Amino acid sequence: LAKTTQPISMDSYEGQEVNITCSHNNIATNDYITWYQQFPSQGPRFIIQGYKTKVTNEVASLFIPADRKSSTLSLPRVSLSDTAVYYCLVGDIRIGGNTPLVFGKGTRLSVIA
Amino acid sequence: EAQVTQNPRYLITVTGKKLTVTCSQNMNHEYMSWYRQDPGLGLRQIYYSMNVEVTDKGDVPEGYKVSRKEKRNFPLILESPSPNQTSLYFCASSLSWGVANTEAFFGQGTRLTVV
Numbered sequence: 001l002a003k004t005t006q007p008i009s010m011d012s013y014e015g016q017e018v019n020i021t022c023s024h025n026n027i028a029t030n031d032y033i034t035w036y037q038q039f040p041s042q043g044p045r046f047i048i049q050g051y052k053t054k055v056t057n058e059v060a061s062l063f064i065p066a067d068r069k070s071s072t073l074s075l076p077r078v079s080l081s082d083t084a085v086y087y088c089l090v091g092d093i094r095i096g097g098n099t100p101l102v103f104g105k106g107t108r109l110s111v112i113a
Numbered sequence: 114e115a116q117v118t119q120n121p122r123y124l125i126t127v128t129g130k131k132l133t134v135t136c137s138q139n140m141n142h143e144y145m146s147w148y149r150q151d152p153g154l155g156l157r158q159i160y161y162s163m164n165v166e167v168t169d170k171g172d173v174p175e176g177y178k179v180s181r182k183e184k185r186n187f188p189l190i191l192e193s194p195s196p197n198q199t200s201l202y203f204c205a206s207s208l209s210w211g212v213a214n215t216e217a218f219f220g221q222g223t224r225l226t227v228v
Contacts (some may be wrong), residue, residue, distance in 0.1 A: 036217075038156075041201070041222060041224075042219075042221070042222065043117075043203045043205065043218075043219025043220055043221065043222055044156070044203075044205075044217070044219055045219070046216040046217065046218075049216075087155075087156075101144075101146060101158070101161075101205065101207065101217055102158060102172075103148070103155055103156035103157075103158075104155055105153075105154070105155035106155060106156075
């Protein structure tokens with residue numbers, strides 16, 4: 001199971017782009033990178049997932065370099081409502097892949113007006 | 114609407130009084146799991162289930178039991194609750210074991226206080 005390392009916390013002003021980097025040096029060939037968002041007193045919510053290069057959806061972008069040893073979640077023009085904890089997970093999503101859904105401590109993002 | 118439903122949302126109980134937190138999903142998911150969340154410790158997995166009648170321990174299983182008699186339900190049982198089990202609990206489900214990291218859906222949470 002690839003270990004992930006993220007900053008414990010980050011602060012940003014409204015309207016700025018926020019980049020949260022996750023380090024996963026031991027990522028395996030069949031591992032995907034997934035990010036979740038959690039608001040206070042709510043369960044985590046899936047944001048984005050990728051394997052390599054760049055993935056973009058309506059919420060965020062995920063940048064993965066060629067060596068895949070890290071990934072960066074990019075949130076464009078954050079607002080106060082983006083204040084949350086963001087979790088980076090790495091695991092095998094193949095049918096029969098043996099990876100439990102394990103969360104670390106995540107990155108607490110605080111957006112300031 | 115696809116959802117994971119936990120009950121109760123809030124519970125205050127006394128030490129040693131058995132309790133059950135229910136979890137139900139309507140997405141026909143195979144994989145379900147329970148987490149507890151404590152300040153400074155993040156989300157820690159208690160138990161998970163890969164399918165009916167198949168369960169296994171997560172990182173912090175002591176003091177908890179689970180059962181998976183049918184696909185949609187995955188109750189969490191505290192036979193003899195203690196104050197150190199005061200926490201926020203989440204149930205989650207996803208399509209299958211192998212795609213556990215594709216998208217997991219979480220319940221609203223159960224805030225348990227044991228006095």
